[in-house]
Amino acid sequence: MRVDKYLWCIRLFKTRSQATRACKKGHVKVLEASVKPSRDVFPGDTVEVRKNQINYQIEILDLPPSRVGAKWVDRYRKDNTPDEAFEQQELLKEAQDYYRKKGTGRPTKKDRRDLEDFADSQSDED
Structure with a gap:
C-alpha cells in the first residue's frame, strides 16, 4: 500500500x-x-x-x-x-495564550501604557 x-x-x-x-x-x-x-x-x-x-x-x-x-x-x-512531544505542544500553546487571548486583537494604547508603567516599576525596584 x-x-x-x-x-x-x-x-x-x-x-x-x-x-x-x-x-x-x-x-x-x-x-x-x-x-x-x-x-x-x-x-x-x-x-x-x-x-x-x-x-x-x-x-x-x-x-x-x-x-x-x-x-x-x-x-x-x-x-x-513520546509523551514529551505532546507536553511540549501544550506548553507552547499556553505560552502563546499567556500574553494575549485568542480573538482579542491588537494591543490598545491603554495596554501599551500599562506595559510601560509595569516595566518602569520593575526597573525602579532593581
Whole structure:
C-alpha cells in the first residue's frame, strides 16, 4: 500500500491530498528516509510524520483494506510517539495564550501604557 494512502486510511490526515502534500514536503519518513507519496509500506515498517510541530512515530502492524473508523485504527498501527512531544505542544500553546487571548486583537494604547508603567516599576525596584 502507498504511504500516502496508508496515512489517510489510519486517519492521520483528513484527505489523501493532504497526506500526499506532506510526503512531497519531506514531512514523512519511512525507516529514517524521506519518501515520495508512492512509496510502498509493509507491516513492520516505522513511519515518522511531522504534523502540527509533533513528530509522530508510527509502527505499521497491518495494512487496512480501506479507510477505517476511528475505533479500528489501533488494529493497523502502534503509536510510539513520546509523551514529551505532546507536553511540549501544550506548553507552547499556553505560552502563546499567556500574553494575549485568542480573538482579542491588537494591543490598545491603554495596554501599551500599562506595559510601560509595569516595566518602569520593575526597573525602579532593581
